[in-house]
Amino acid sequence: xxxxxLVETVINSVxxxxxxxxxxxxxxxxxxxxxxxxxxxxxxxxxxEISESAIAVAKENLKKYDLNERVSFLNYDIFSLxxxxxxxxxxxxxxxxxxxxxxxxxxxxxxxNYEPDIAVTDFQDGFKFYEKIISLTSQILKQSGKIxxxxxxxxxxxxxxxxxxxxxxxxxxxxxYQKIDRxxxxxxx
Numbered sequence: 022x023x024x025x026x027l028v029e030t031v032i033n034s035v036x037x038x039x040x041x042x043x044x045x046x047x048x049x050x051x052x053x054x055x056x057x058x059x060x061x062x063x064x065x066x067x068x069x070e071i072s073e074s075a076i077a078v079a080k081e082n083l084k085k086y087d088l089n090e091r092v093s094f095l096n097y098d099i100f101s102l103x104x105x106x107x108x109x110x111x112x113x114x115x116x117x118x119x120x121x122x123x124x125x126x127x128x129x130x131x132x133x134n135y136e137p138d139i140a141v142t143d144f145q146d147g148f149k150f151y152e153k154i155i156s157l158t159s160q161i162l163k164q165s166g167k168i169x170x171x172x173x174x175x176x177x178x179x180x181x182x183x184x185x186x187x188x189x190x191x192x193x194x195x196x197x198y199q200k201i202d203r204x205x206x207x208x209x210x
């Protein structure tokens with residue numbers, strides 16, 4: 022349900038008529054990329070993912086839809102991303118590994134049992150990926166482009182600060198059904 026809120030927030034932030042270039046960082050099985058492309062018929066989505074096995078699953082999931090012209094999955098590590106290859110995106114969306122090393126043992130069993138560790142935790146403080154992705158935006162996101170993240174409970178204040186430090190404005194937070202801050206987004210200044 023939390024990721025559905027992220028996808029709905031992205032979809033509701035734009036017009037379905039807009040032609041958009043969207044990057045999904047840490048695309049995993051492709052659910053975010055595919056859901057956005059299904060709902061935004063003029064969107065071109067590039068999902069980047071470090072795990073080749075996750076990309077294989079994403080490509081298999083993509084076969085269920087007629088989206089091959091508008092969705093692609095690429096094998097990249099965002100910590101060594103070649104910014105010249107990927108630029109001029111209107112939207113960046115990410116559900117990065119946001120559970121801290123300290124909180125990893127408290128994660129729901131269905132997540133621990135079925136998700137790879139690297140998809141859940143950054144093995145540090147939970148902010149490593151947000152800091153990197155937000156810093157990348159100066160190179161890959163268009164002026165007035167938007168960035169959207171799924172976040173963990175208690176992270177919204179620090180991520181808001183990181184976004185402000187990197188020239189984002191109009192920062193908003195959406196709560197999930199349990200009234201926990203779950204999505205944060207903003208506009209590149």
